[in-house]
Amino acid sequence: MNYNQCWLNYNPISNYPDKEVLSDIAIFTGVNKSSAIIENAVNELELALKRILNITINRQQHIEDAKQADAIQTGIILMITNSELKDEGFILKQEGNRILIQANTEQGLLYGTFDLIRRIAQGDRIKELDIRQNPKNNIRILNHWDNMDGSIERGYSGKSFFFENEELLVNDRTRDYARLIASVGINATVINNVNVRGAASELVTDRYLDKLRTMADIFEGYGIKLYLSANFAAPIEIGGLSVSDPLDKDVINWWDKCVRNIYSKIPSFGGFLIKADSEGRPGPFTYGRTHADGANMLARALKPYGGLLIWRCFVYNCQQDWRDYKTDRARAAYDNFIGLDGKFDDNVILQIKNGPMDFQVREPVSPLFGALKNTNMILEVQAAQEYTGQQRDVCYLIPMWKEILEFETYSKSGGSKISNIVSGNTYNQLNCGMAAVTNTGNDYNWTGHDLVASNLYGFGRLSWDTELSSEQIAREWILQTFPQDERVHNAVLDILLKSWSVYEKYTSPLGIGWMVNPHSHYGVNVDGYEYDRWGTYHRADRDGMGVDRTVKNGTGYVGQYNEPNASMYENKETCPEELLLFFHYIRYDYRLSSGKTLIQHIYDTHFEGVEDVIKMAKDWEGLKGLVASDIYERVSARFEMQLSNAKEWRDRVNTYFYRKSGKNDEKGRKIY
């Protein structure tokens, strides 16, 4: 096999205490006797118990009578019930010598089964289990930026496992992919790049639908809906129409027919993801229409079949003049969409990036979340580490996502933090949730860097339960990924938990972002975007740096937040320091709360960042012989790359600001 199983490796556990409870009989019930989901769940359970505990299960299947099932006193019982649960929720409990997995749907049973397996794989006790879980978010979706030539836009772990030479790939890996993501609760996936070009525009046509059906069937067996990124200009490019105006009858008919055809082939089809009027992609603006016009037109085509239309809010002017200090890219999502609040159909969802810029190592939360009140929203995060080390540098992102989810928007009294807005709780919405631009590819280990499979794992777990802590998620992943060894667990946990902070230290300081090489987005280039058209500036001069986004003197971006957030950001003194340069122009000699000047803070963090990487690499070295040698070697090689990257960042950032500020490092360290 040219790939591994990540956290579904099911490493053997010796001396598991509750082995006797896991008797050798699995029994389940259900109306659908031949359900693929149930079949997959039981197969998974068999595989897991065999590999982890060497238990061979003896199946007893298709008990249709609930009473009969109730009577069974031994083993694991999967049972369709009619409990107070969401569709995907489940109950997991121990009663005497039996383990009961209950749910209202087969999908719930699947999640319950994976939950049980997770506990066993971690070596957790299963005695006295009494658990009732519902997913916090209804939509837990991956976005693949895979192109049909097999390349992946911003992919750092090999080629696509969905596409090759304009053809679809459906094979064993498709199923193992489905197992992996279903095991952590992901229930939807968009398999193609949001920049839809060439053959990808034809994914919605008969050219590909039969093969997509095969793929969708596999996914459906794991509770996963297949979505496609669609080309807003498809009516022109493949439909032969002269426009793609959303109010044009022919265009409406074309999409209606297109969608009808899709559902005739793939009844479980999820819907479309659309990037429109963004970075050169076509959209409704061409015809003087709004995003609402565009989205609703597509949503109405999907509506009869229960399909959803996800519309990205990543819309900004990418032809900005660097001389222009007034235009502020950070304002764009809010400015473009706030006026449309309430104008979208109920099966339209706006997908909003976590921050106002573009997945930098540190950004404030997008103010749009706290502003829209009558619009379905999805929070979009990026597991693909485009700006956070590209899976060469380790950067465990769950702590970042947790901070975002915990952010209080003050959009509604009584609590309206991001996690409640995107879960739909705040405004009582159904079609809400979380999306991650995924970090996967056809590399042996799926994610290039073995340690950042934790981000894929973590996205699933966090989108299922936003209350989980970063540490708990990391622990879970470690326990399932590595052999039982305290030293391994502690070392890896320590690396993961500090990795985001370390990456932040040696890259761009205090929320200013960017300073990366144009195009590739890996490696340091302080002025790389400073005189370019992307709206991403640090405005450093000999006295200081940062972007004034205040209402009083700046771009006014701060005014997009509700109070008291707006006032907090408006004032240097109350602005969280990690975002100081995002909101304010600050002199190099400004004293931070630590007592250090800004320039000394830059020097110190950059020297520290490199020291931290050296320490992490050394800690990993200590695991030689304790983890599988192939993993050991791969991760060691990545640490080597990371150290080299970190040093380059340190030296260039320090030198750049030393040359500009003329301020000596108080500790007299080497700056060039």
Add this chain to the structure above:
Amino acid sequence: MNYNQCWLNYNPISNYPDKEVLSDIAIFTGVNKSSAIIENAVNELELALKRILNITINRQQHIEDAKQADAIQTGIILMITNSELKDEGFILKQEGNRILIQANTEQGLLYGTFDLIRRIAQGDRIKELDIRQNPKNNIRILNHWDNMDGSIERGYSGKSFFFENEELLVNDRTRDYARLIASVGINATVINNVNVRGAASELVTDRYLDKLRTMADIFEGYGIKLYLSANFAAPIEIGGLSVSDPLDKDVINWWDKCVRNIYSKIPSFGGFLIKADSEGRPGPFTYGRTHADGANMLARALKPYGGLLIWRCFVYNCQQDWRDYKTDRARAAYDNFIGLDGKFDDNVILQIKNGPMDFQVREPVSPLFGALKNTNMILEVQAAQEYTGQQRDVCYLIPMWKEILEFETYSKSGGSKISNIVSGNTYNQLNCGMAAVTNTGNDYNWTGHDLVASNLYGFGRLSWDTELSSEQIAREWILQTFPQDERVHNAVLDILLKSWSVYEKYTSPLGIGWMVNPHSHYGVNVDGYEYDRWGTYHRADRDGMGVDRTVKNGTGYVGQYNEPNASMYENKETCPEELLLFFHYIRYDYRLSSGKTLIQHIYDTHFEGVEDVIKMAKDWEGLKGLVASDIYERVSARFEMQLSNAKEWRDRVNTYFYRKSGKNDEKGRKIY
């Protein structure tokens, strides 16, 4: 026809005074009755006289007896003589009603014919002509960086007209190319890129030799020798050997056989151009051999057939660490080759770039010219405007090349300026001359920007006669290119003559160079190469900028020059100001001889540069209706691009240094 004839357009001239001298009879003599060169010369004369003066020539051919020819008293007589002339020299004189073109060789007659045509095309009188000309340089060669897929490395005027899809193109344009370059005295051309890869490595094999023969035959008819760039690793890549060690017997045999085969097919073959051990190209270093070992081995294979081996000196460390202030790329050519002086065979020629870096808008002359005393040298200049506006911005380069040729090296008492060194005069050498990386492609006008055909024209004329002035060359080109109109001539002359200085004003200041976008090399990026591996730094900080290359405190590069040049460069006060930042680190508040501070000089020149472009564009606008409308439109479009480029340079450079220095512009102009 999808291309024009540039300066061979032969525009009609009315009221030409000496029309009667140009009688309708052309007579010539020669031993070779069917000489292609003579045939081409006479055809050209016919064409020119017909188009310029509407004279139809009546040929009288093949007079073999000199006395008989002497007896002819009317018309143009081409005559092979045995005068005191170099092989390519000619005599041009009027005697009564006849114009005599005399030479010892057919090639000499060709050049004499083109010289006569040039005079007529310019409207010059031909009465009392009495001219004796010999080329100053024996080798006048073009280097095409054309790849076999049809692309051109650093080409800014379309695709290759030599190659397409790994095949050779031989067609009408091949002949018109030969006419164009022969008309200005160029006698050799390397048709393929010095970076020899893929199919290009096989140009030396039977795969291409027959077609190359067809091309070489056309060239030969215009006195042009065909050269090829060869791959030093060819014995491995196409010969199946395991090494390309120049001292290995099998390698020597392989090249001997290869060259023998080439000459059996193409007796007129010129030789090889080699880029070795440079920017990743293979070379003798792999085997612990010297450049002399490598070059001599190839030269010995060529020797029996009179072939030449041209070896490029563009060898430097392209993996430099920007933190390293001691390594100096400017030193590289000298350091790499000085120890080999006298060790090259006499059919080896070192081809040395004009400056120590890489064709920047301003560089000092390479000190290698003043150091080698027993080595054949070719001066390499770049007509392709890689760093001088890429044929979008007009930049007439002859003034730059003139300055280089006039530079006194003090390598030998009694005068040893560059022009005498590369002509072979200083050290009495034959195999010397000038090379230009050419600016041609398959664009309609050959050079992208119509006005920079003057650089191709000028290179030919200058390499033939290094004493010609920039202005004279420009005038010649203008008179042959544009219709007779004083307003056109004056405006274009003014544009050409100031264009280099204008380009220098709005780009990088005082010899520091670079500040361009990496890879593309067009457009401004002040820090583009500052933290990179290419050895090209400006070292700007908040107090000043420039590279200290003095012997006393710097990299010692200055010490590569002979006295008194070394002392002149060593001291800030005597260093020519246009090179001040190349040789010295200078504070922004340093006063230049103009009384301006360095920073004010930067501001002023950058504002002026843009004003100058506006003025040039306006002057060109004034020619609407006076020049052919297609030329007018093309050049206007280029001026628009140039102005946009110039503004971007102005604003970024000024902003960059303003932010760094904190010094206000004395005139209070807009800096961002």
